[in-house]
Amino acid sequence: DTVQYREKRALPRHVRRAMGLRITAAIGASRCIVNDDVDVARAIGARGVHLGPQDRSPQEVRQLWPEVRCIGATANNLERAIHAVSQGVDYLGVGPVYPTSSKARPAPVLGLEGLRRIVAAVDCPVIAIGGIDSRNVGEVLATGAWGVAVLSCVVAAADPRAAAARMRERIDRCLAGGLAV
Incomplete structure (x- = not known):
């Protein structure tokens, strides 16, 4: 984490x-x-x-x-992802995968297929971002994304610590193959 x-x-x-x-x-x-x-x-x-x-x-x-020890970059399309990797980043934050309210002017939504294309095209870990919560994290991870970054589903929760723990548990179960996506 x-x-x-x-x-x-x-x-x-x-x-x-x-x-x-x-x-x-x-x-x-x-x-x-x-x-x-x-x-x-x-x-x-x-x-x-x-x-x-x-x-x-x-x-x-x-x-x-x-x-x-670690340099990451944001990419919201395939061209930007490939460029960032060519510049030597260690990981990419890619999205938004879904609509998000955490940015005033978010980039266009990539969707699962856009995320999948970027994951397949780059040779570094991809962290999916944007609109990810416990209901859709399984399908996001099924694209091959290395991980996810979340904000709203944790900080907007009545109990952010419990929400973060639930999300961590859901991610662990998805990665272990314990849940259908």
């Missing part, structure tokens, strides 16, 4: 660092990926950084932070 620290508000860097440190104190730095901000990721000792299309290239990140 990994937590991606994704702070999109325009906060001062010292505030973002403090928030990142709080997360790493709770879960351990080896399980934390920071979205977009290499300086914060490096300062808090995170496992790595997740890059968007407007961020630094993986090569620049590796020059700035030679000890980085």
Whole structure:
């Protein structure tokens, strides 16, 4: 399990660092990926950084932070996925697979077939994102995706800790072949 620290508000860097440190104190730095901000990721000792299309290239990140253990990128179509992999990312966040409310202007929905095409075309782990919950995670994993990233189904739940535990259990059962998709 990994937590991606994704702070999109325009906060001062010292505030973002403090928030990142709080997360790493709770879960351990080896399980934390920071979205977009290499300086914060490096300062808090995170496992790595997740890059968007407007961020630094993986090569620049590796020059700035030679000890980085993991660099990911977002891809919402096959062309972008292939390009990101050619740039040397370690994993891809691919989606949205389903409609999502966690972004103000989400990319067009890929669907299961779009996800399946990307999984087949790249040689790195694919983490499916967007609209994934315990009802559809099995069919998402059946595409060959290496894992899933979830937000709304956990943070919008009355008991987020219990929702996360249920999702983890469902994923484990799907990966073990214990549930029909």
